[in-house]
Amino acid sequence: MTTEDSLSRAEELLARLEASRAELDRLAAEEGGSPDRALEILSELSELAKAVEEELERAKRAAEADAAGA
Numbered sequence: 001m002t003t004e005d006s007l008s009r010a011e012e013l014l015a016r017l018e019a020s021r022a023e024l025d026r027l028a029a030e031e032g033g034s035p036d037r038a039l040e041i042l043s044e045l046s047e048l049a050k051a052v053e054e055e056l057e058r059a060k061r062a063a064e065a066d067a068a069g070a
């Protein structure tokens with residue numbers, strides 16, 4: 001996977017993370033919002049944040065490998 005691929009994937013994951021966060025905000029604003037759904041969203045946010053971190057680390061490694069090979 002190239003640096004650009006990893007960065008694109010990280011951007012996609014960040015967009016999903018933002019959408020989940022917005023859903024959590026809407027749920028919090030609703031009267032009688034579902035605590036179970038809030039916990040599901042928090043779990044999704046955690047998983048997405050980890051995936052973003054992994055993609056950024058892949059991009060960093062790829063960029064370092066490219067720099068070493070140049």
